[in-house]
Amino acid sequence: MGVGVELTAFFSGGDGWAQPWVLDVGLVESLRFGPPAGHTDLAVAIALTRLLHHDFVSHGTDGKGRHLDDESVLVVVKAHRAVLERLALKPPTWPFRTFDGPRGFGAYWRDNNMSGSWKARRDCIEQLLGPTRDALEDLRELEYERRFTKGPSGSFKNLIFAADGAKPQIVLRDAVNNDVEIVRHADSCLVFTDPLPPHGLTWRQMVAWWTKNHQPDADESSAADALYRRLYRSLDSPPEQLLMITYCARYAEEGGFALPALIPQVYLHYDPYTHKSGKQSGALYRQRMDFLLLAPDRSRIVIEVDGVQHYSRKNPPDEQGRVTHTAVPRLYAEMVAEDRRLRLAGYEIYRFGGWELAQPHGRQLLEDFFSELLARHEKPTL
Numbered sequence: 001m002g003v004g005v006e007l008t009a010f011f012s013g014g015d016g017w018a019q020p021w022v023l024d025v026g027l028v029e030s031l032r033f034g035p036p037a038g039h040t041d042l043a044v045a046i047a048l049t050r051l052l053h054h055d056f057v058s059h060g061t062d063g064k065g066r067h068l069d070d071e072s073v074l075v076v077v078k079a080h081r082a083v084l085e086r087l088a089l090k091p092p093t094w095p096f097r098t099f100d101g102p103r104g105f106g107a108y109w110r111d112n113n114m115s116g117s118w119k120a121r122r123d124c125i126e127q128l129l130g131p132t133r134d135a136l137e138d139l140r141e142l143e144y145e146r147r148f149t150k151g152p153s154g155s156f157k158n159l160i161f162a163a164d165g166a167k168p169q170i171v172l173r174d175a176v177n178n179d180v181e182i183v184r185h186a187d188s189c190l191v192f193t194d195p196l197p198p199h200g201l202t203w204r205q206m207v208a209w210w211t212k213n214h215q216p217d218a219d220e221s222s223a224a225d226a227l228y229r230r231l232y233r234s235l236d237s238p239p240e241q242l243l244m245i246t247y248c249a250r251y252a253e254e255g256g257f258a259l260p261a262l263i264p265q266v267y268l269h270y271d272p273y274t275h276k277s278g279k280q281s282g283a284l285y286r287q288r289m290d291f292l293l294l295a296p297d298r299s300r301i302v303i304e305v306d307g308v309q310h311y312s313r314k315n316p317p318d319e320q321g322r323v324t325h326t327a328v329p330r331l332y333a334e335m336v337a338e339d340r341r342l343r344l345a346g347y348e349i350y351r352f353g354g355w356e357l358a359q360p361h362g363r364q365l366l367e368d369f370f371s372e373l374l375a376r377h378e379k380p381t382l
Contacts, residue, residue: 023072032082041086046136048080053129059099060109060121070098088195088205089135092128142298159192160267161292162234189267190230201294204257224251234265239305239357240290246366259374260301266292295377300347306335307354 027036035044051067058066068076074097081091098104105121114120192201194209203224210230211223218226228248235241247262266289291303313326339349350369356362 023068023075025072025075028072028075028079031079035083041083042136042139045080045083045087045089046133046140048076048083049129049133049136052076052080053125053133056099056105056125056129057122059105060114060125061118066099068099070100070104073098084132086195087136087139089132089139092132094128159263161190161192161263162231162265163189163267164230164233200296200298201261201263202258203251203261206261206263207257220257224257231262231264237305237307237354239307239352239354239362240264242357242362243291243303243305243352243366246363247370250370260293260295260377263292263294264290293373293377297377299377301373301377302342302347302349304349304351305354305357306351 030036031044031048035041052073055066055068055073058064077094077097084091096103096105096108100106109115109121109124112124114124192206192209193213194205204220207220207224207227210227211218211220215223215226228251232241232244235244244262244264250256250259289302290305293299293301293303295301313331315326342349350373352366356365
């Protein structure tokens with residue numbers, strides 16, 4: 001039985017493990033580039049994890065029932081790594097890749113005092129693959145919950161953020177695939193190009209992306225500092241800066257790198273029909289969010305810091321040089337209309353007035369808010 005048939009049986013709830021089969025090397029190698037038709041990366045990752053766990057445990061105990069040999073297990077490990085990376089999960093770090101030989105599992109257990117214990121060898125494999133299996137089960141549970149809960153509509157494909165110069169100009173390069181391209185001022189913003197995890201986007205994952213694309217030789221701490229400084233430069237107002245400083249201070253605490261990343265100045269959409277152009281038919285009034293969090297429970301959390309420009313117009317200075325503002329009901333109406341649209345799309349929106357954050361208690365207000373917010377959106381327990 002080819003591995004494709006075996007995987008099909010597993011996906012559909014069958015067992016298939018007791019049946020003899022041979023590895024379809026071509027199929028397994030193709031998994032590095034995408035799942036087979038009719039299957040998902042999550043289903044493939046679960047099957048490959050189960051296969052590797054089964055075969056290494058079998059080799060470390062009675063040696064019976066193994067499906068792979070030293071050559072084919074290398075193919076499976078490579079496919080396993082690629083599929084997990086597409087799911088934005090960290091692949092296991094293997095101290096061995098084969099069953100036999102000087103760098104195989106057998107040599108490893110002999111060098112690590114496991115020769116007389118099947119249990120020790122099983123525990124070794126569990127330590128390697130158990131976290132991956134548990135993470136995949138979490139994702140499967142989230143997929144299950146999606147069928148019965150009203151989560152955010154659609155999925156992120158283009159994350160453009162933190163512009164610190166001229167506004168990027170964006171075109172829809174391929175309307176069929178929803179591929180966008182920044183045609184001007186691309187150097188002023190950041191574009192997250194890694195797969196966006198269904199279980200949220202952590203600060204550690206953001207730092208890993210930054211390291212890979214901008215500082216390949218930096219250690220995690222140095223890369224995190226550089227990324228934070230780059231994000232901070234995209235902020236203009238002291239209240240926004242205070243909000244980012246307050247939240248990002250949590251990264252330095254124990255477990256802080258596992259917190260959702262606070263992403264500033266995220267482009268929600270690009271509207272070529274600007275108000276200045278006079279082409280206002282169908283124009284979109286809010287083109288970017290002040291801050292975005294992608295939480296572990298799949299929530300998309302928007303945080304806005306409202307300055308006076310959100311609801312009023314500046315008047316010319318009076319004779320004494322004083323600047324006043326006049327309330328404009330239309331601006332407020334446009335703002336709350338956009339909030340309604342985002343909420344109906346599944347976003348959570350929280351607003352702060354710039355004035356309240358400028359008060360002496362502003363930082364404490366933010367600390368209390370973030371503590372409650374993160375507690376509310378913790379990773380679901382199974």
